[in-house]
Amino acid sequence: xxxxxxxxxTFNAGTVDEKRLxxxxxxxxxxxxxxxxxxxxxxxxxxxxNIISGSMAxxxxxxxxxxxxxxxxxxxxxxxxxxxxxxDPALGTCPSMxxxxxxxxxxxxxxxxxxxxxxxxxxxDFYRSRLExxxxxxxxxxxxxxxxxxxxxxxxxxxxxxxxxxxxLLLLDEHTAALxxxxxxxxxxLTDKIVSEKKITSLMVTHNLRYAVEYxxxxxxxxDGGIVLDSAGEERxxxxxDDYLKIFNEISIETGN
Numbered sequence: 001x002x003x004x005x006x007x008x009x010t011f012n013a014g015t016v017d018e019k020r021l022x023x024x025x026x027x028x029x030x031x032x033x034x035x036x037x038x039x040x041x042x043x044x045x046x047x048x049x050n051i052i053s054g055s056m057a058x059x060x061x062x063x064x065x066x067x068x069x070x071x072x073x074x075x076x077x078x079x080x081x082x083x084x085x086x087x088d089p090a091l092g093t094c095p096s097m098x099x100x101x102x103x104x105x106x107x108x109x110x111x112x113x114x115x116x117x118x119x120x121x122x123x124x125d126f127y128r129s130r131l132e133x134x135x136x137x138x139x140x141x142x143x144x145x146x147x148x149x150x151x152x153x154x155x156x157x158x159x160x161x162x163x164x165x166x167x168x169l170l171l172l173d174e175h176t177a178a179l180x181x182x183x184x185x186x187x188x189x190l191t192d193k194i195v196s197e198k199k200i201t202s203l204m205v206t207h208n209l210r211y212a213v214e215y216x217x218x219x220x221x222x223x224d225g226g227i228v229l230d231s232a233g234e235e236r237x238x239x240x241x242d243d244y245l246k247i248f249n250e251i252s253i254e255t256g257n
């Protein structure tokens with residue numbers, strides 16, 4: 001479904017700060033997988049998402065989505081097929097627009113522009129039904145501007161918007177990291193519900209080991225631009241937080257941290 005083939009990426013090439021992050025990096029996701037990606041800072045997790053989404057270019061290598069090469073495709077065109085929720089809740093919504101307006105924009109993703117009204121009143125009940133599953137009362141606040149919502153509410157709205165039109169691939173970039181524990185749990189439960197119901201192939205970067213253990217179908221650990229652990233099925237089911245912490249600690253000792 002998603003393939004990264006021989007990805008190479010070097011930062012600050014030709015300077016004293018040159019850092020080669022990816023060297024022939026490869027990753028394959030199958031249709032319907034929900035993959036949690038963990039790893040220390042600087043391991044390449046977010047850079048990988050940026051290369052997939054097109055917000056950063058690899059030096060060389062291929063990104064294939066359903067067998068189609070998208071490496072040369074602009075980010076806004078990839079966004080027609082790839083949904084993304086960022087760590088900062090402010091990045092997924094327009095603060096000056098209402099919830100209704102934000103959802104209408106998301107609902108029109110990939111559609112051609114015409115002279116019809118941007119707000120489709122016939123879809124208002126549908127938006128309410130999608131917001132009801134949040135349990136946050138947002139279905140009764142469609143005319144409220146997104147900028148007045150709490151971080152948890154805004155991130156939940158961003159998640160609904162990113163999946164309103166089912167994407168081929170969903171990228172979750174530490175999307176619970178900026179939230180308080182209760183809000184983070186709510187957004188994570190919502191994520192699992194939406195991904196499962198819509199069967200969306202998903203790639204989630206997280207620093208929360210509990211989420212990496214409890215959610216998803218596969219867990220990957222990255223370090224220094226490579227994959228040091230790739231666990232799924234029964235092997236993954238038999239791993240707990242302590243097992244991942246042990247590997248983290250072993251890597252830290254080896255690298256002198």
